[in-house]
Amino acid sequence: MKLTTNSLLRGFLFGTLVWCHTHANAQKPEPLETPLLEKAYTHFKESQLTERRFGYDKIAPLIESRSTVFEQQVLGKSVEGRPLNALTYGTGPTRVLLWSQMHGDESTATMALFDLFNFLEGSGEDDFAAIRKVLQEKLTIRFIPMVNPDGAERFQRRNALHIDLNRDAIRQSSPEAIILKAARDDFEPEFGFNLHDQNAYYNASGTSNPATISVLAPAYNEAREVNEGREKAMKVIVGMNRVLQEEIPGNVGKYNDTFEPRAFGDNFQKWGTSTILIESGAYPNDPEKQYIRKLNFMIILNALYEIATGIYAELEASAYQAIPDNASRLMDLLIKNVRSEINGYRYVTDIGIRRRVRYQEGIRYEQGEVADWGDLSIYYGYEELYAEGMTVTKGNVCEQETAIADLSREEVLDLLREGYLAIKTSETNKGMVHDLPILIVTGEQLPDLEPSLSNAPNFLLEKDGEYLYAVVNGNLIDLQSPGNKSFKQRVQ
Ligand SMILES: [Zn+2]
Structure with a gap:
């Protein structure tokens, strides 16, 4: 059974949620269809965020006004005293951590996370209730939007100490890096999503297509070996790429997997979290990256659903290797x-x-x-x-x-x-x-x-x-x- 709008509605008409129905019959859950993900975005897009450049002041009220479906926590403060917030959803056994904008001028995924918050808060009686129910029951999802609010204030990569937080995972010279590491150690996520933007000049290797989205299951060692944890990340990416190839065929690249011993993604992988990097690149005539924000929403929701249902585990990791490499030829x-x-x-x-x-x-x-x-x-x-x-x-x-x-x-x-x-x-x-x-x-x-x-x-x-x-x-x-x-x- 496909989780289309119609089947969900039918589920309601018969008084049974699709997931329960599927579960009761021990049928395999089906992947989400792309039009349903698009519809979810249209319904739940956060209208207060319209441009790439915004500071913490813009998101503070959007965090404060969240409903009680989220447990909220201030994890600590940036160099200049701006809060780093965690919002936690769900009570399930599989823990997933998502963090965005550790580079202050990389805001695309932050916008998508607020769209996702609206989605998760949605009414229990709309077309998406069955999806929320699965996420809520199977996962505990912790979000840390805008890890570098001081950089966001200036729309610059580095924090107020001139430190690139993604080269500070080990030395821990910045409060923001200390907070992110502590968040990992405290939560011990099975899956991690490391959310970034890349410049407009990356293309999918061998083509003139911009790498609108690039993905990576980062290496955990110099030899770039694939262990069970990294392979799980690759499989989740294969599910995300299915959605992307329907939306932007040919505009997906695979980020370079050279091991970077100072970076958070590589170290999360090393510390045992199956880690997925999403890099938002460029798309023609989308200077504010609003279409790419939508793609982020769709693939993150899809990935969470496939983790919650176990769909990802059935996917072939070899399809990850087949994604074209990123090149920088634009x-x-x-x-x-x-x-x-x-x-x-x-x-x-x-x-x-x-x-x-x-x-x-x-x-x-x-x-x-x-x-x-x-x-x-x-x-x-x-x-x-x-x-x-x-x-x-x-x-x-x-x-x-x-x-x-x-x-x-x-x-x-x-x-x-x-x-x-x-x-x-x-x-x-x-x-x-x-x-x-x-x-x-x-x-x-x-x-x-x-x-x-x-x-x-x-x-x-x-x-x-x-x-x-x-x-x-x-x-x-x-x-x-x-x-x-x-x-x-x-x-x-
Ligand atoms: Zn970055």
Whole structure:
């Protein structure tokens, strides 16, 4: 019997929960169907969390207001005194520990955990009651959301002591690392979920697909042997990958399993907890990672269900090995086969550009960089331009001082078509974030617009005396049909 919505409803109509029914007949429980997991997300998504960047203040009320289905505990405080909370659900014999955001700028799974809290608190009479009942009876689940609240406050990887908590599992120099280790020793979980984000440039090896989700059953020793505990983690991952391949076929990678003796995941595995790493990567047109948050919710709920029912144990660990490895071969923009001329020497090159996300007083903007220059035929781009016959060309600075408010997008595009890449502003608002597709400079220090590996990616692509494309702060603008593409950058 499949646990579809209909079968669950039928279960209620006949006054019997599906799980009890299945259990009574000693039938094997069936895996959850993907549409049901999607439906659960739609119902229980936490509406207070909408963007990747948030601090402890944002989650504090969401923890305080939890119902009594959770037992709550403050495990300790961060360097700057922010609480690390544990929320415990269920009374079953199998203990599962999930912890998120030990790197402060890796918040995707934290959002998904709050969605999951809403799900677990859901009404006893909805479509998902049978699932909750299994989780509640078979598992004791302990969640530690946001292990690094001081890092989250600054949206940075490390904690307030400049320590990478995921390199502090053994030395224990940080209060947050001490708390996480103590939580493990106190709870002794059979399963552990170590929840992280990875950068946007990982792809599934051999393909141009971003590794939207990467998984790993970390090694517990240098030889990367597989013992019973690690194999159990691999099997749980195989169940998660079934869901992922239905949602994002080909966008799953297997994280490198080199043993890292200082990391928590590897040590949890060594300490006897079957540990699963989830790394949330990127998905096209999902800058706030809200779709990836949904995927996290779906695969975590699926994994908990398969642990609770024992479904995972029937899966083949060899299917884990078949997941493609992570590679790091993606660029935001890849310009191929463009002509360049330096010191009178003409040659053909590719230019790989990446754009870093930064924040200015909470406002998101991008900062482009030339990541590589040369034969980049082994790389892929989220956006690619085959620039055969075009020449990468230096742009000019328009010295006529202008107020930003007086500049229209059309005027700016005309300036680009005339070969200008930067314009002086008459104002002194250096650092202000704007969304015009041209560099705006205050004039104190003019930008170096020479196209090069070491300069920011600002140049024009010329063919037969005409500028066909502009690259501004790493963003490609088609000067013949520019569309509505917009991006944010800072006044320099
Ligand atoms: Zn991380």
